[in-house]
Amino acid sequence: MAAQTYFHLHSLRCLPVPLKIQNPQNQTHRFKRNPVVCKLRVAVIGGGPAGSSAAEALATxxxxxFLFERSPATAKPCGGAIPLCMLDEFSIPLNLIDRRVTQMRIVSPSNLVVDFGKTLKPHEFIAMLRREVLDSFLRQRAESSGANLLKALVTNLVVPTSSLEPYVIHYTMDNCQHQLAVDAIIGADGANSRVAKSIKAGNYTTAIAFQERIKLPEDKMGYYENLAEMYIGNDVSPDFYAWVFPKCDHVAVGTGTVCSKSNIKSLQHAIRARVKPKIEGGKVIKVEAHPIPEHPRPVRVRGRVALVGDAAGYVTKCSGEGIYFAAKSGRICGEAIVKASEGGESMINEDDLKREYLRKWDDKYFTTFKFLDVLQKVFYGNNAAREALVELCGDEYVQRMTFDSYLYKKLASGNRWEDAKMVMNTISSLVRCNIMGREVEASAQKILSRV
Structure with a gap:
């Protein structure tokens, strides 16, 4: 029945069959892999950086x-920052860059300001792009590489009960219902992934990010020519940070939180209040909100389905960065399927995906994600710790290590003596700021008691 359904859905589609070889005694043996009579067919659900990079790797x-994207004209709300290494690694044209940020300004709860960027070399910068521009470019490149781009909404995914049956995708395109049978699926459909639900990949904690795109008067926009700002404090987020990121002709002003989602608009009001003199006279041109995964899903591979990008939970703590890791996970997964299937000539299975995709991903990035998780727990828990963080950011060694790790996506190797000093300075700052925090709180209580 499964085979009949398969051929009914796609008369040109061929089921995988076991390869049989004859030995001299005329005994039949199964080859260790199942080749397919025609090329392996893979569907990628979601056309953001993760899905487009996966589709390009597969088609190449x-x-x-088949690359499914329901709304090519829209884009996920996003700060839009990408590291320097991504430009070369993913051949991103320089004309897509809106702003080259060479200065980061971090502002503490008490409005202590530290400029972050003293150690950048002349050629180094953080690239700021609009997601609608970047995503469109990556999708078009995947299509040029041979992927079939479908502007369609996936409505259901039928999971097979046998390794020889196809996955059947139900989707809506041009107001008509369609079905497509495929051998494997890459789920790149974001934090609320339908693919993840279909394979029972489990839930994960999500933050909410909220931002407004604000078009500023020309003189105020000039202030953000090459500057991005981060604000931390309980007023703007109890467990994350708020931001002002420059775009082509506007700024993105936003905040995020895990534990206070119901108060997100109040937090947004607070960041607008803190930057009011800098954005006064600006006009809100777009309001955006979206979920951000806080950790990887319990299951990222099941059967012949793999999750990448936000669907897999690949967003770093502390910085909330996801674009590079989305594109990288998509490419690694696509290349893994190409390798495991021997260029589309053989069927793949769950073990192939775990070996060629998950193991490589975890070996490369597990330490980075855990390190940033620890940093967020240490420095984002209360205002005293946030003051310590800003104080530490004034140290040039801290800045160099931070930027080297961010720009080139690897934990920077430092000097042992400087590392030891940094640890001691961190402890000293945390102790000092906690003491100051208690004193400030006590003073505030005394003042309030007199009112």
Whole structure:
């Protein structure tokens, strides 16, 4: 029945069959892999950086590829920062960059300001892009590489009960219902992934990010020519940070939180209040909100389905960065399928995906994600710790280590003596700021008691 359904859905589609070889005694043996009579067919659900990068890798490697994107004209709300290494690694044209940020300003709860960027070399910067521009470019490149781009909404995914049955995708395109049978699926459909639900990949904690795009008067926009700002404090977020990021002709002003989602508009009002003199006279041109995963899903591979990007939970703590890791996970997963299927000639299975995709991903990035998780727990828990964080950011060694790690996506190797000093300075700052925090709180209580 499964085979009949398969051929009914796609008369040109061929089921995987076991390869049989004859030995001299005329005994039949099964080859260790299941080749397919025609090329392996893979569907990628979601056309953001993760999905487009996966589709490009698949199509380039000879896989019959279908890339589903329901709304090509829209984009996920996002700060839009990408590291320097991504420009070369993913061949991103420089004309897509809106702003080259060479200065980060971090502002503490008490409005202590530290300029972050003293150690940048002349050629180094943080690239700021609009997601609608970047995503469109990556999708078009995947299509040029041979992927079939479908402007369609996936409505259901039928999971097979046998390794020889296809996955059947139900989708709506041009107001008509369609079905597509495929051998494997890459879920790149974001934090609220339908693919993840279909394979029972489990839930994860999410933050909410809220931002307004504000078009500023020309003189005020000039202030943000190459500057991005981060604000921390309980007023703007109890467990994350708020931001002002420059775009082509406007700024993105926003905040995020895990534990106070119901108060997100109040937190947004607070960041607007803190930057009021800098954005006064600006006009809100767009309001955006979206969930951000806080940790990887319990299951990222099941059967012949793999999750990448936000669907897999690949957003770093502390910084909330996701674009690079989305694109990287998509590419690694696509290349893994190409390798495991021998260029689309053989069927793949769950073990292949775990070996060629998950193991490589975890070996490369597990330490980075855990390190940033620890940093967020240490420095974002209360205002005293946030003051300590800003104080530490004034140290040039801290800045160099931070930027080197961010720009080139690897934990920077430092000097042992400087590392030891940094640890001691961190402890000293935390102790000092906690003492100051208690004193400030006590003074505030005394003042309030007199009112």
């Amino acid at each position: 490697g000879g896989i019959e590829t």
